[in-house]
Every structure is written in C-alpha cells, then in structure tokens.
Amino acid sequence: MTEKSYGLLKGKKGIIFGPLNEQSLAWHIALACHREGAAFAISNIKMAFRLGKVDKLSTLCGDAPLITCDASRSEELEVAFNELKNKLGKADFIVHSIGMSSNVRKMRPYQDLNYEWFHKTLDVSALSLHRIISQALKADAINDGGSIVALTYIGGQRTFSRYSDMGDAKALLESIVRSYGYRLGKRGIRINTVSQSPTKTTAGTAIKGFDRLYEFAEKTSPLGNAGAEDCADFVMTLLSDLTRKVTMQNLYHDGGFSSVGISDAILEELYGPGE
Ligand SMILES: NC(=O)c1ccc[n+]([C@@H]2O[C@H](COP(=O)([O-])OP(=O)(O)OC[C@H]3O[C@@H](n4cnc5c(N)ncnc54)[C@H](O)[C@@H]3O)[C@@H](O)[C@H]2O)c1
Numbered sequence: 192m193t194e195k196s197y198g199l200l201k202g203k204k205g206i207i208f209g210p211l212n213e214q215s216l217a218w219h220i221a222l223a224c225h226r227e228g229a230a231f232a233i234s235n236i237k238m239a240f241r242l243g244k245v246d247k248l249s250t251l252c253g254d255a256p257l258i259t260c261d262a263s264r265s266e267e268l269e270v271a272f273n274e275l276k277n278k279l280g281k282a283d284f285i286v287h288s289i290g291m292s293s294n295v296r297k298m299r300p301y302q303d304l305n306y307e308w309f310h311k312t313l314d315v316s317a318l319s320l321h322r323i324i325s326q327a328l329k330a331d332a333i334n335d336g337g338s339i340v341a342l343t344y345i346g347g348q349r350t351f352s353r354y355s356d357m358g359d360a361k362a363l364l365e366s367i368v369r370s371y372g373y374r375l376g377k378r379g380i381r382i383n384t385v386s387q388s389p390t391k392t393t394a395g396t397a398i399k400g401f402d403r404l405y406e407f408a409e410k411t412s413p414l415g416n417a418g419a420e421d422c423a424d425f426v427m428t429l430l431s432d433l434t435r436k437v438t439m440q441n442l443y444h445d446g447g448f449s450s451v452g453i454s455d456a457i458l459e460e461l462y463g464p465g466e
Contacts, residue, residue: 193424199431200229204279206271208234208262208323209288209342211243214392216342217288218248219423225252227427229284232275234258262289262319263311265326272330281334284430287323287341290316292357296397301355309356316360321367324375324382338430339375339382341368342422343441345449347386353398365441372439381438383429388416388445410456412446 205224210217210233224231233255235245240259249255256278260271275282293299293308320341327333346354347361365384372382389395389405398404409416417425425444428434443449459465 194226196226196228197427198228199427199433200224200227200284203229203283203430205229205231205282205284205286205430206234206258206275207231207286207288208260208319209286209290210245210248211235211239211393213244214390214419215243215288216387216390216392216419216422217286219419220286220288220426221248221252221255223420223423223427224430225255227431229430230255230279231284232256232258232279234260234262234271236261262287262323263314265322268322268326269330272326272332276330276332281332282327283334283337285323285327285333285337285339286426286430287320287339289319290342290357290360290394292316292355292360292397294356295354295399298399299355304356309359312356312360313363316357317363317367320364321371324371333380336379336432336435337381338434339380340426340429341382341384343384343386344389345386345443345445348441348449351404353400353404357398368441369439376438379435381429381435383437383439384441385422385426385429386441386443386445386449387422388412388418388448390416390419390422392419407457408445408448410460411451411454412448413451413454414446416448417444417446 207221210221258271258274260267292312294304343361346358347365368382368384389408
C-alpha cells in the first residue's frame with residue numbers, strides 16, 4: 192500500500208461493513224480511508240467483534256466509531272444508519288465487504304446444496320447490499336454525489352469449480368449493483384463492484400483448495416495477484432471524486448487475470464518446459 196496520502200477523501204464521511212482482522216479486504220480499505228483523510232464508522236456482526244480485531248482497527252483509524260449490525264437484517268440496519276447519523280452525520284461513501292457461505296465452508300457439492308444455507312448465502316452475501324442501500328436511503332443517511340463499492344469475485348461471471356453457491360451470490364450482487372445504480376444515478380450516487388484477485392483472508396481461505404486457486408491465478412495474471420493493500424488503493428479512487436462518472440460497473444482488480452486465456456507459466460506447469 193502506498194504510504195503517501197493523496198488527500199482523496201478529505202472531508203468525506205462513510206461506513207465500512209466487513210473488517211474482521213488484519214487479513215480482511217475491509218481492514219486495508221479502512222486504513223487507506225483513514226490515510227486519505229476520511230472519517231468513517233466500522234461495522235460488523237456481534238461475533239466478529241468478539242472473535243476479530245475490530246477494536247484495534249478502530250484505534251488505528253483515529254477511534255473510528257464501531258457499529259454492531261447484522262447486514263442481513265433490515266431492522267438492525269435501520270438502527271445502524273441512525274447511529275451513523277448521530278455519531279458522524281450523513282455518509283458520502285459505503286463499502287460492502289461481506290461474504291459467507293456455509294455450503295462452501297462445509298464443502299457441500301453443488302448438486303447437493305443445503306437450501307437453508309443457500310438462502311443464507313444469498314441473504315448475507317448479496318441481498319445485504321440491497322438492504323444496506325434501502326435502509327441508508329430510508330434513514331436519509333447518504334449524501335447526493337456519494338459512492339458505494341462492493342467486493343466481488345470473477346466466480347460471479349464464470350464457473351469456478353470450488354466456488355459453489357458463492358458464484359450465484361456474486362452474480363446476484365453484481366446484478367443488484369446495476370439495478371440500484373440506475374435508480375441512484377438520479378442523485379448522482381455511484382455504485383460499482385470491485386472484482387478482486389483471490390486473497391488470503393478468513394472468507395477466502397474457507398474455499399477448499401484455495402491455495403491452488405491462488406497459485407493458478409498468480410501464474411495466469413500478467414501482473415500477479417492483486418493483494419489486499421492494492422485493493423484498498425484502488426477502492427480509494429472509486430470513493431473519491433475522481434471517478435464521479437463511473438457507475439454500475441464490475442471493475443476487475445486482478446492483475447489482468449480476467450483477460451487471459453492461458454499463460455506460459457500454466458502451460459509449463461501442465462506440460463513442463465517446451466516450445
Ligand atoms: N478473499 C478473497 O479471495 C476474495 C476475492 C474476491 C472478493 N472477495 C470478497 O471480499 C469481501 C470481504 O471478504 P474477505 O475476503 O475480506 O474476508 P473476511 O472474512 O475478512 O470478511 C468477510 C466479512 O463478512 C462479515 N459478515 C459475515 N456475515 C455478516 C453479516 N450477516 N452482516 C455483516 N457482516 C457479515 C464477516 O464478519 C467478515 O468480517 C467478501 O464479499 C468476499 O466475497 C474476497
């Protein structure tokens with residue numbers, strides 16, 4: 192991560208959903224927001240406050256207010272956005288960095304999914320974005336000209352054999368970004384997804400065979416995998432005024448992975464050195 196501040200978010204306020212520990216994408220996004228001069232609240236579920244290191248992050252970010260909230264529950268979001276307004280005022284940006292699938296974690300085969308878990312995957316990983324935006328609007332907690340960013344994975348666009356029902360959740364998440372983006376445009380509010388490289392986080396490493404997936408992406412991407420700190424720097428541009436006409440996009444932040452068919456490194460891995 193660049194240590195230099197560009198002051199990109201000076202005077203801006205926001206809320207970041209999903210930092211758990213030092214590995215989390217949202218952890219690095221919070222540090223970068225702090226570096227760029229934003230004031231923001233940090234939100235997660237109760238269990239994350241107990242098991243994660245959210246308090247430490249708050250301290251690192253100048254005692255950023257902490258808001259406990261299950262983003263799959265509208266009534267908790269309603270309270271959360273009122274709390275945000277009381278503690279900080281209206282938001283100029285919202286970051287959604289939330290994902291969870293019990294089917295992936297417990298390695299249920301796609302043809303034998305537990306449907307209760309499937310519903311939960313969709314609710315927590317995708318519908319939560321819809322709920323967050325709806326409650327922010329209802330609470331009058333987001334400013335005109337604001338920016339919303341959600342984290343996604345290329346498994347929402349193409350089949351990745353181990354990504355299971357998370358692929359469906361990401362496809363839905365990206366669709367919600369388009370559907371809501373159209374409506375938010377009337378207020379100059381932008382919304383985009385960042386499609387990030389495989390990253391060694393708690394959610395990422397819950398995927399069976401994650402290390403192989405990570406290595407495959409590393410060997411395929413001309414620039415190599417994008418790390419969590421790289422992701423945070425990219426997200427800063429999307430939260431800043433520099434991207435005020437970018438909306439409803441799924442932006443690949445993956446070292447070029449999404450545009451490559453096959454690379455020499457993968458061919459050599461499969462067939463050994465040769466022509
Ligand atoms: N790690 C990767 O390889 C990778 C790649 C692309 C996209 N992403 C996406 O990035 C986002 C962040 O994941 P991460 O990799 O930083 O892992 P992470 O485990 O650090 O973050 C996931 C967060 O979701 C939170 N969460 C779970 N249920 C919630 C709920 N009901 N309400 C509110 N928060 C809840 C967790 O507490 C946790 O903080 C996810 O959307 C994930 O799918 C991750």
